[in-house]
Amino acid sequence: MTVASMLGEIGAIGADATRGGYSRPGYCAVDRELREWFEGHAIRRGLDVERDANGIVWAWWRPPGTTGPAIVTGSHLDSVPGGGGYDGPLGVASALAAIDLLKSMALPRPIGIAVFPEEEGSRFGVACLGSRLLTGAIAPERALALKDAEGDTFADAAARDGLDPARMGADPASLAGIGAFVELHVEQGRGLVDLGHPVAVASSILGHGRWRVSVDGQGNHAGTTLMQGRRDPVVAAASMILAIRDLARATPDARATVGRLEPVPGGTNVIASRVDFWIDLRHPDDLVTAALVTRVRDLVDVIALAEGCTATVREESLSPTVDFDLGLRRQLRAALPDAPELGTGAGHDAGVLAGHLPTAMLFVRNPTGVSHSPEELCEDADAEAGAVALAQVLGDLARA
Numbered sequence: 285m286t287v288a289s290m291l292g293e294i295g296a297i298g299a300d301a302t303r304g305g306y307s308r309p310g311y312c313a314v315d316r317e318l319r320e321w322f323e324g325h326a327i328r329r330g331l332d333v334e335r336d337a338n339g340i341v342w343a344w345w346r347p348p349g350t351t352g353p354a355i356v357t358g359s360h361l362d363s364v365p366g367g368g369g370y371d372g373p374l375g376v377a378s379a380l381a382a383i384d385l386l387k388s389m390a391l392p393r394p395i396g397i398a399v400f401p402e403e404e405g406s407r408f409g410v411a412c413l414g415s416r417l418l419t420g421a422i423a424p425e426r427a428l429a430l431k432d433a434e435g436d437t438f439a440d441a442a443a444r445d446g447l448d449p450a451r452m453g454a455d456p457a458s459l460a461g462i463g464a465f466v467e468l469h470v471e472q473g474r475g476l477v478d479l480g481h482p483v484a485v486a487s488s489i490l491g492h493g494r495w496r497v498s499v500d501g502q503g504n505h506a507g508t509t510l511m512q513g514r515r516d517p518v519v520a521a522a523s524m525i526l527a528i529r530d531l532a533r534a535t536p537d538a539r540a541t542v543g544r545l546e547p548v549p550g551g552t553n554v555i556a557s558r559v560d561f562w563i564d565l566r567h568p569d570d571l572v573t574a575a576l577v578t579r580v581r582d583l584v585d586v587i588a589l590a591e592g593c594t595a596t597v598r599e600e601s602l603s604p605t606v607d608f609d610l611g612l613r614r615q616l617r618a619a620l621p622d623a624p625e626l627g628t629g630a631g632h633d634a635g636v637l638a639g640h641l642p643t644a645m646l647f648v649r650n651p652t653g654v655s656h657s658p659e660e661l662c663e664d665a666d667a668e669a670g671a672v673a674l675a676q677v678l679g680d681l682a683r684a
């Protein structure tokens with residue numbers, strides 16, 4: 285079965301008629317449907333399927349005679365709101381296709397597929413929640429207290445999704461069973477389009493983090509309140525967002541984005557009493573990121589004061605810049621001699637795992653160069669080339 289036809293089977297799950305594309309948050313009914321699709325494919329291929337205490341789904345191909353730490357691939361099935369159909373699912377479908385290509389070979393090591401929940405953090409705010417729990421990068425107590433936009437805690441959502449919150453947390457034994465992890469992902473920029481190649485080996489992931497800014501002012505009537513003397517947190521937030529944009533523009537290689545903003549109560553004829561907005565900030569040098577955050581905290585304070593408001597800045601997640609394992613990269617480049625090496629500005633579970641085991645990634649060409657948008661694309665032939673490259677890499681690593 286081709287990668288494209290597998291992705292076609294989930295084409296209606298989580299489709300978002302309002303935003304376009306897909307909205308597939310983690311630990312919910314949509315997530316369960318996607319999970320069941322994956323589990324069905326894995327079981328039909330004779331893989332052993334299990335869902336661990338953190339909600340990660342693992343599928344194992346362990347024919348008799350295989351020993352030693354497994355070679356694991358995989359990705360995620362959740363999406364950002366209104367996201368594309370390839371960011372995550374391409375890696376999962378390619379993993380299944382790679383198993384099909386490897387099935388007839390007698391490999392000495394087991395092969396695994398991992399499907400990580402809530403990679404985008406679009407429901408509970410923390411990106412790569414599943415892999416962070418697995419590695420201990422987030423304490424379960426902190427994770428369980430996270431809330432979604434409806435005010436549901438992660439603890440309640442996880443329990444409703446069939447998990448036991450008391451059992452969540454780091455699982456070093458499971459990590460110790462993995463010899464190497466290779467995630468295949470659609471490219472989220474134009475690198476491969478410009479180079480004219482279908483597949484690349486990843487070199488690095490840009491350091492990135494998320495900060496929630498809450499600005500409090502004075503809620504009031506839009507018609508009876510004079511412009512002078514207002515304490516409007518939305519106006520303060522607008523100045524802050526422009527200042528953050530200017531700061532990032534003035535800092536080589538920095539990227540700052542505010543893509544989510546929630547005024548309270550959110551009425552057309554109401555001066556808001558509060559607004560929350562989220563900053564996504566990225567830079568290759570972790571020291572520069574830290575300095576930028578200090579500057580952001582200062583400018584938020586100064587602007588809030590000037591607008592008669594108060595503001596707080598809270599870190600939601602922070603991931604240092606990752607350089608993928610050099611030895612593994614060398615092995616991937618030997619398996620795929622034509623593939624260029626490319627870095628990425630997007631975050632991945634592979635980046636979280638990289639601190640714990642040899643980790644690498646493959647990128648597959650995205651002709652639009654656009655991601656986190658319905659315009660994200662992967663041609664069928666490139667998806668097949670990606671699966672073949674992944675099978676080649678997994679096979680070589682399993683024999684090494």
Ligand code: GLV
Binds near residue numbers: 403630
């Ligand atoms: C996830 O895709 C991210 O980089 O934000």
Ligand code: MN
Binds near residue numbers: 372632
């Ligand atoms: Mn992704």
Ligand code: MN
Binds near residue numbers: 656
């Ligand atoms: Mn993404």
Ligand code: MN
Binds near residue numbers: 403630631
């Ligand atoms: Mn991602």
